Amino acid sequence: MRTSIILITVVAIVALAYAATRTTSSPEPEPPVAGSPTPSQAGSAQADRCILTISGARYDVTDYLNQHPGGRSRIIPFCGKDATEAFRTQGGGGSHSGIARETLEQYRLP
Numbered sequence: 001m002r003t004s005i006i007l008i009t010v011v012a013i014v015a016l017a018y019a020a021t022r023t024t025s026s027p028e029p030e031p032p033v034a035g036s037p038t039p040s041q042a043g044s045a046q047a048d049r050c051i052l053t054i055s056g057a058r059y060d061v062t063d064y065l066n067q068h069p070g071g072r073s074r075i076i077p078f079c080g081k082d083a084t085e086a087f088r089t090q091g092g093g094g095s096h097s098g099i100a101r102e103t104l105e106q107y108r109l110p
Helices: 002-024 062-067 084-088 098-105
Strands: 051-054 057-060
Antiparallel strands (some): 051 057
């Protein structure tokens, strides 16, 4: 009987130790995914820029993200991507105004 109790105790300790290592170890970080919520720059190691393409022209809209009337979350999915259709259709909800088009031109890259 005593041997059984010792064996059960040892098994329980090993199980607890194994569980503790499984819950406290950090998983390997996943590589960044294009279009993730973090602004990114296509073809660059800089992760703090949001450059997107509209109708073949590239725009660095990083400084505009917090000014966008629909919120930065409407633009961030297109960082590092072609946003032509999203801009043309205002994300599927209409079309952008002339003022929006003029504002966009301020961020056009050479």
